[in-house]
Amino acid sequence: MxxxxxxxxxxxxxxxxxxxxxxxxxxxxxxxxxxxALVDEAGIPLQAVPIGPGTRTDIVAEFAFWGARLLHDRGMAAGGLLDDSAIVQEASRRAFEVVQKYEGVKPDVVRPLSASELREGQALARNYASLYRACDPNxxxxxxxxxxxxxxxxxxxxxxxxxxxxxxxxxxxxxxxxxxxxxxxxxxxxxxxxxxxxxxxxxxxxxxxxxxxxxxxxxxxxxxxxxxxxxxxxxxxxxxxxxxxxxxxxxx
Structure with a gap:
């Protein structure tokens, strides 16, 4: 299989x-x-999110995905990821699990997300709002x-x-x-x-x-x-x- x-x-x-x-x-x-076409909340075409120095892109991507998912499930705005410590903790845990599953990374070598990685994850999660905005409001x-x-x-x-x-x-x-x-x-x-x-x-x-x-x-x-x-x-x-x-x- x-x-x-x-x-x-x-x-x-x-x-x-x-x-x-x-x-x-x-x-x-x-x-x-x-x-x-995707636009931000001001109607400006969506910009790329740059990769910061030392960013672990796979983990940050999964953190953003799970952050956006958890925020949506709770009826919260996609840009508010870092405003809820419980969601940050849960999204981080899920991200580590996914990367360990698909990349074979051992749990003991996975460091917690840094402050810059958290901010980058929030920027990625915010872009999910632009995806929603391109769809029917209902x-x-x-x-x-x-x-x-x-x-x-x-x-x-x-x-x-x-x-x-x-x-x-x-x-x-x-x-x-x-x-x-x-x-x-x-x-x-x-x-x-x-x-x-x-x-x-x-x-x-x-x-x-x-x-x-x-x-x-x-x-x-x-x-x-x-x-x-x-x-x-x-x-x-x-x-x-x-x-x-x-x-x-x-x-x-």
């Missing part, structure tokens, strides 16, 4: 056959043509949408659902990559395998760069698959993960 992240970054021959037009050229086009925001496992794919938890849009958060300095789109396609397939059809749009939000890219799922799959409808693309992915015998040779 593997995660959706690992699946999106591997099985190159399968992905090439499934979505042959998901090429570097298309990814470049996606970055240019599918960007959705939109239902759901952090952590869950997906049942299928075949050799583990059960998964996405980042964010806003009405019919599935949002993947990538807090990095890079632009959208092909593996990000493959990860979203994997979520759509897991959703379909469970008999659901929750997502009409897919989106990639980057609070570090201050960007958001959004596409209609059916049209995107039709384009990158070379004309196959959504149901066929997702069905082929489901069939592959159910029929393929996966052997994990990693030694623990």
């Amino acid at each position: 593997i995660s959706e992240r690992a699946f999106a970054k591997s099985f190159a021959s399968f992905w090439q056959e499934l979505v042959p037009l998901l090429t570097p050229r298309f990814v470049g086009l996606f970055n240019e043509a599918y960007e959705q 939109a239902h925001i759901d952090f952590g949408p869950r997906f049942q496992g299928c075949g050799f794919l583990n059960a998964a938890e996405g980042d964010l659902g806003i009405d019919g849009t599935l949002v993947e958060v990538k807090t990095t300095t890079r632009k959208v990559a092909g593996k990000d789109l493959r990860q979203l396609i994997t979520y759509l397939a897991l959703d379909a395998a469970a008999g659901h059809h929750r997502w009409t749009y897919v989106s990639i939000f980057n609070p570090r760069r201050g960007t958001c890219h959004r596409a209609e799922a059916y049209a995107l799959l039709l384009r990158i698959s070379g004309g196959k409808p959504r149901v066929d693309v997702l069905g082929e992915l489901i069939e592959f993960v159910q029929a393929t015998e996966f052997v994990n040779n990693q030694t623990f």
Whole structure:
């Protein structure tokens, strides 16, 4: 069994056959043509959040995500992360857990967040408000949408659902990559395998760069698959993960 992240970054021959037009050229086009404008509370285009000296970017990104999630769950503004010590503590704990899980960092080498890292995390969390602002004011925001496992794919938890849009958060300095789109396609397939059809749009939000890219799922799959409808693309992915015998040779 593997995660959706690992699946999106591997099985190159399968992905090439499934979505042959998901090429570097298309990814470049996606970055240019599918960007959705984000603005701050003053209506000014959102700016990137610079990385400070010594910042542990992975932990700070997860701290910001969990801070934004906890603030939303409590009905609090996304910019008020450092105003609540309990949320800071819980978001920090969650961030360390995630990084330890995915990066293999041992608990005894994880230092508490520094003052500058906390401030940077707050700046990243504040940018989530700009994402909300770009949506319908009455939109239902759901952090952590869950997906049942299928075949050799583990059960998964996405980042964010806003009405019919599935949002993947990538807090990095890079632009959208092909593996990000493959990860979203994997979520759509897991959703379909469970008999659901929750997502009409897919989106990639980057609070570090201050960007958001959004596409209609059916049209995107039709384009990158070379004309196959959504149901066929997702069905082929489901069939592959159910029929393929996966052997994990990693030694623990």
